Amino acid sequence: MSSTDPQTARTGRPRSTAADAAILEATRASLVDLGWSKLTMGDVAARAGVAKTTLYRRWAGKNELVVDAVAVLFDELELPDRGSLAADVQGVVLQFAALLERPETRTALMAVVAESTRDDSLRVRIRDSIVERQKRLVLEGRQRAQRRGELPVEPDTAVADRTADLIFDVIAGAVVHRMLVSAEPVDTDWARQFTLLLLSGLGAGAMERRPGS
Amino acid sequence: MSSTDPQTARTGRPRSTAADAAILEATRASLVDLGWSKLTMGDVAARAGVAKTTLYRRWAGKNELVVDAVAVLFDELELPDRGSLAADVQGVVLQFAALLERPETRTALMAVVAESTRDDSLRVRIRDSIVERQKRLVLEGRQRAQRRGELPVEPDTAVADRTADLIFDVIAGAVVHRMLVSAEPVDTDWARQFTLLLLSGLGAGAMERRPGS
Amino acid sequence: MSSTDPQTARTGRPRSTAADAAILEATRASLVDLGWSKLTMGDVAARAGVAKTTLYRRWAGKNELVVDAVAVLFDELELPDRGSLAADVQGVVLQFAALLERPETRTALMAVVAESTRDDSLRVRIRDSIVERQKRLVLEGRQRAQRRGELPVEPDTAVADRTADLIFDVIAGAVVHRMLVSAEPVDTDWARQFTLLLLSGLGAGAMERRPGS
Amino acid sequence: MSSTDPQTARTGRPRSTAADAAILEATRASLVDLGWSKLTMGDVAARAGVAKTTLYRRWAGKNELVVDAVAVLFDELELPDRGSLAADVQGVVLQFAALLERPETRTALMAVVAESTRDDSLRVRIRDSIVERQKRLVLEGRQRAQRRGELPVEPDTAVADRTADLIFDVIAGAVVHRMLVSAEPVDTDWARQFTLLLLSGLGAGAMERRPGS
DNA sequence: CATTAACCGAGACGGTACGTCCGGTCTTTTA
DNA sequence: TAAAAGACCGGACGTACCGTCTCGGTTAATG
Incomplete structure (x- = not known):
């Protein structure tokens, strides 16, 4: 802002x-x-x-301006209740893919991230305006899955937070990498396969308790 | 070149x-x-x-020059046999993180990706010089895990390829996103947690057979 | 004003x-x-x-403001009775030189004159605020010289006015040109030499009567 | 240049x-x-x-560029032999007036002089490119008058130089001041009156010999 | 061994965008 | 209604790079 x-x-x-x-x-x-x-x-x-x-x-320059101009687009992402955790994840993956299909997001996101590797204030701006803001989707999805009984409630909030961050990076990272680096489409098939991988990992893995052990 | x-x-x-x-x-x-x-x-x-x-x-310009200059750095990534699939994955994650810690990779990778969103020939160059080249790591790791009996041999090569691509995007994407977008460190703890999530997903999920079904 | x-x-x-x-x-x-x-x-x-x-x-702009700011400085010029016409002229030459030595006059006078070559209202403003005002010095000097008997009284006022204007342009012009264009100092020697030239011309020349003859 | x-x-x-x-x-x-x-x-x-x-x-800037652009115009001034010193002086006065009537000279000359009051290198440039170059007119005119017997030969070259400089400043200064500061026309009448004044001063004055006396 | 064609360094060229500054105007609150 | 404050539009500044283009001068393979 x-x-x-x-x-x-x-x-x-x-x-x-x-x-x-x-x-x-x-x-x-x-x-x-x-x-x-x-x-x-x-x-x-x-x-x-x-x-x-x-x-x-x-605005101090092009970078700051573009971050602000693009950040608002990420707020369009929503998490409608699609009945199951798998459906919710798949839905948000496709939604995110659609957002990255838009030329303004596509061209801007990686560019400002690249610039942020040499500019701390820009990194903070991106984190505040985009990253942290969209973690809400992970938190909301988990909460909903827990209400449905699909996921257990993690009592240790530190562990819970760490896991949410991991999930966020995995989802966002995989979609971004697939689309922009590998330059392959994110379609329903890919989304389904990815969701299956992710949720299997979450369910079976029963995310470890003690990180430093 | x-x-x-x-x-x-x-x-x-x-x-x-x-x-x-x-x-x-x-x-x-x-x-x-x-x-x-x-x-x-x-x-x-x-x-x-x-x-x-x-x-x-x-070289046609800055983009092409930088891709060539940086591509060779990715060839340094290796996959020494650490005894188990989990150890191999965790090893390559940390190796990749170390590579992205280097300023030349850090600043260049996202930048050329950003440029490639508007330049098809550049996208091809990145894919050929960097992305496709490093998929060898996934293939080698899988092969080794199969020899160890940690993973079953997938008979359908199309499915196998599709899964390898997915794994590649998930690993590379998660690390890149964690480091450059979320701007959080990829340390041993994170690598262990991520590996656990990934391998649980792979093992339990028993990756689906028919994609279009 | x-x-x-x-x-x-x-x-x-x-x-x-x-x-x-x-x-x-x-x-x-x-x-x-x-x-x-x-x-x-x-x-x-x-x-x-x-x-x-x-x-x-x-004020309408920079030009007008500066003319007003500088004009008042020219009013400091005085013509104390130094006993002879030559002494009076030499005195006013040195006084004028001292005024042009001051940085505010030095830098402003030529600048506004330059601007006035493309701006009629500015030209009028300069003429009214500076030029016409300072002709008093010539008139006063002549009157005093006539009282002393050093100069005859010119009966034709048109000729008298024309001559006064000429004298003014010669004195002011020579000093300004020497100082600002030739960039040489106006010292006592120069002032004496110049005064000698001017008064010889005035005395011997017996300024012509009929202009259009 | x-x-x-x-x-x-x-x-x-x-x-x-x-x-x-x-x-x-x-x-x-x-x-x-x-x-x-x-x-x-x-x-x-x-x-x-x-x-x-x-x-x-x-060129370092606008000032230097303009000095070079207009300097060459001053080289157009010539001193054709009009038969007498008075005719020669009057001729050059009118020629100089015509030059100052041209809009490029008119607007540029005073402006660069104004700038030169704060810029030594510019002052030098003006002196070299314009002032010193045009003193040739005075020297040539004197030489010719001496050949005609209208002026005595001054044996002391220091005095001769000093006088030439004075003449130059008086002529150029009077014309410039009349035209640009007083904003009055330099016509044949004015030129004749001015020439009369100047030559009377020169002839009668018999320019002083010892400056520092 | 001379030719010769493509290379090399240097640096000027026409452009485009930069980020800053200033001119002059407009809009607000305060007096 | 003027004053102080400061944001506004417009436009020029002088600089930095861009990618291209001459230059004079190598440097190898060819003839």
Whole structure:
């Protein structure tokens, strides 16, 4: 977010809230048309009908802008109750795949991750705006599975958290790698096979209790 | 590779083979010092003691050059026999994590993947130079586990290939996502937990036979 | 001048008269520190402790502001009676040179003149605020010389005016050119030599009567 | 001049000599159309069909470029033998006035002089490219007058030089001041009156011998 | 052993985008 | 209604790289 601390700025002309929305929308449009590497601040500004300075007043650079512009798209992911844990997992896998099919996400996600390997503040921004936000899907899915009796309730919250993180990385990582690195489609078959692998591991494995043993 | 077609060029001064090595080495050094986005062709040329034209005569651009410079690093991955499938998997996970800890790989891998989302020839180059090459690790590990009797032999080669691809995406994807997206360390504990999840899934799941059923 | 028409503004908060002085003073300070080309409206406003809008409410732009800020400095020029016409001329030459030695005058005068070549209203402003105002020195010097009997009284006022204008351009032009274009010092020797040339010309020449003959 | 030291640069692609001419021509055209203050490096580059970098490779900035572009115009001044010293002086005055009537000279000369008050290297450039070059007119005129017997030969070269400088500043200064500061026309009448004043001063004055006395 | 064609280094070339700065205007709160 | 504050649009700045293009000068295989 452009983090306009409401307490800080009191006097003078306030920042245009309309500009924020227009800029983020223009950023997504430019990503679709040009892709990450060809996207320029000047082009975004022109599309948004805004001066370049207005962009730089709100975002430090292309990376930060794109993270904010794309983060909101990940919030579209939902976890409707499909009746079983397997169906829920398969559903979210396909949903995530559909999101990564969109050109703006496809081109932007890996690019900002790449940049974040050399920029700590960007890494934090990505973690806060995207990663941590979407872990909700894992937590919600588990909760629902536990209510259904498909999964036991893990009493140790540290273990539970660790497992949730692992599941998240496995699901998201596998889908991203399949689509963007291996460059193969994530279709229903793949999703089913992946879900089977994952849930078998979860069920049979009875995730270990003591990590450091 | 810089694809010096031996048939094409017959007469005239041949290309310096020393230059190729110097350029790739300089590229890796520049990646370490500057990272992907700050790396420039001019800088690489200067480090290699070579003119910019010499780079462009051999590679189409920054993307192709970096893929070639980094691809060789992935060949360092090995799969020594650690006695059990679990130990082998855990070993390769930690080895891969160590590779991604190196700044040149860290910054380059995601960047070229990001670029490849808009450049088909680059996508092919990545797949050929990196992805397909490293699937050998999965195949070798499976073969060894089958010899040990830890895994059954899958008679249907299509199913076997499909499963190998899945395993590859899950392992590579989870490690990459954990390290670069979630920005959390891949340590022995995580590797053990991940291996447990994966192998339980493989063993119990008895990967389905008919995909399209 | 900032032309505060007393009739126009009647109601509401009156303009701060202190602001005018502060702005002009800040303008001169900024000229000294930064010179004409680096001087900015924002800097002047900041130095004067005033908002940019306040500047623009009073002056059309940088040119007008600087003319007003500098014009007053020329009013410092005086013509004390030094006993003879030669001494008076030499005195005013050195005084004018000293004024052009000051950085604010030095940098501003030529700059606004340059701008005025493309801006008629600015040309008028310079003529009114600076040029015509300082012709008083020529007129006063002539009057005093005539009282002393050093110069005859010219009966034709048109000829007298024309001659005064010529003298003014010769004196001011020579000093400015020597200092700013030729970039050589105007010292006592030069002033004496110049005065000698000028007065010889005036005395011997017996300025022609009929211009169009 | 863009001072391409022929000894220095030996290797690499040589600078385009055609570009130099095109740039200077474009600069003059831009001065005519836009004037000094509106002239931009980008506009000049565009007119010359040249990249901005090519300008900056040859000139440090707008000031240096404009000095070079207009300096050559001053070389057009000539001193044809009009039969008498008075006619020669009057002729050069009118010629100089005509030169200052041209918009490119008019807007550029005072501007670069203004800038030079804060930039020593620019001051030197102006002196070398314009001022010193045109003193030839004074020297030539004097020589011719001496041949005619209109002026005595000054044996002391230091005095002769000092006098030539004075004459130069008086002529050039008076014309410039009349035209650009006073903003009055320099016509035949004014030129005749000015010449009369100047030559009377020269003849009668019999310029002093010992400066420091 | 001379030719010769492709190579090499150097660096200028036309472009594009950068991120900053300033000019002048507009919008808000405060006096 | 003016003032201070500061955001706004527009546009030029000077720089950095891009990828291409001359240059003069090697360097091997060919003839």
